[in-house]
Amino acid sequence: MSSPAPIDPRGPRFNQAVLAVALLSGFLFDWRPVVPVFALVLLAGAALGPRYGPFLALYARAIRPRLAPPAELEDPRPPRFASTVGVVFLGAATLAFVAGHAGIAWGLALIVASLAALSATTGICVGCEIYLLAARRRRPGPVTG
Amino acid sequence: MFLARAVVVVVLLFAVALVTRLYRQWREGVRTDRPDHPAVPASLLAGAERTWVLFTTPYCATCGPVEARLRALDPTARVVKVDATREPHLADAFSIRSAPTALLADAAGRVQERLVGADAVEDYVIALR
Numbered sequence: 001m002s003s004p005a006p007i008d009p010r011g012p013r014f015n016q017a018v019l020a021v022a023l024l025s026g027f028l029f030d031w032r033p034v035v036p037v038f039a040l041v042l043l044a045g046a047a048l049g050p051r052y053g054p055f056l057a058l059y060a061r062a063i064r065p066r067l068a069p070p071a072e073l074e075d076p077r078p079p080r081f082a083s084t085v086g087v088v089f090l091g092a093a094t095l096a097f098v099a100g101h102a103g104i105a106w107g108l109a110l111i112v113a114s115l116a117a118l119s120a121t122t123g124i125c126v127g128c129e130i131y132l133l134a135a136r137r138r139r140p141g142p143v144t145g
Numbered sequence: 146m147f148l149a150r151a152v153v154v155v156v157l158l159f160a161v162a163l164v165t166r167l168y169r170q171w172r173e174g175v176r177t178d179r180p181d182h183p184a185v186p187a188s189l190l191a192g193a194e195r196t197w198v199l200f201t202t203p204y205c206a207t208c209g210p211v212e213a214r215l216r217a218l219d220p221t222a223r224v225v226k227v228d229a230t231r232e233p234h235l236a237d238a239f240s241i242r243s244a245p246t247a248l249l250a251d252a253a254g255r256v257q258e259r260l261v262g263a264d265a266v267e268d269y270v271i272a273l274r
Binding site: 071 | 146151161207
């Protein structure tokens with residue numbers, strides 16, 4: 001099984017920083033559309049690839065050219081899986097808003113915001129770790145951790 | 146209501162900052178401490194007096210230069226690369242958290258040095274000059 005092309009790990013971290021700031025700001029000002037909007041943002045990157053994620057593309061085109069090359073590249077599959085988990089949570093939050101359960105909705109969104117902030121500041125990506133754990137159990141092709 | 150939300154946001158950010166700090170302390174400890182390593186397997190030593198065991202990953206951009214640096218440092222030492230993603234049990238046994246990590250083992254497999262990251266290898270090379 002061939003591995004997908006490696007990516008600059010700073011791209012997903014930038015994406016997670018934007019996600020955390022947007023969701024926390026949305027919660028602060030009770031601006032609910034931020035949840036479905038960022039569900040779609042994550043979905044674009046997770047389903048179609050980093051080129052289609054708006055903030056991943058912004059990083060690749062506008063920010064990365066101004067930075068030094070990364071010390072290490074990473075497998076795109078773990079962050080893509082983490083984005084998928086984020087889509088599920090934000091999708092559920094959107095449904096909770098529609099059903100009138102704003103508390104549950106913001107709770108789910110804040111979980112995503114907290115994990116995104118953690119990933120952006122430390123590189124600890126909980127969704128990626130879940131993927132790596134599952135991958136090690138399956139013993140597939142190479143994945144980094 | 147805004148104030149209550151602001152408090153929640155501040156608490157969350159504080160929690161993230163706390164976890165970040167704890168993570169960095171733990172990471173720094175892993176970088177600088179010498180945990181109780183198990184003996185390096187004889188299959189990696191192949192009878193050499195000194196062996197650098199270099200843990201890498203397929204996407205490690207600095208592992209190639211680090212390997213060349215180690216080979217140039219001591220041509221008599223054996224350098225063996227271990228892909229941590231292919232040998233996860235070996236990586237776990239030696240508490241490998243990032244690549245490159247280089248372990249210097251003696252003939253009996255005892256770990257004498259542990260260098261984490263290209264900078265640590267460079268510092269080690271400079272210190273030996």
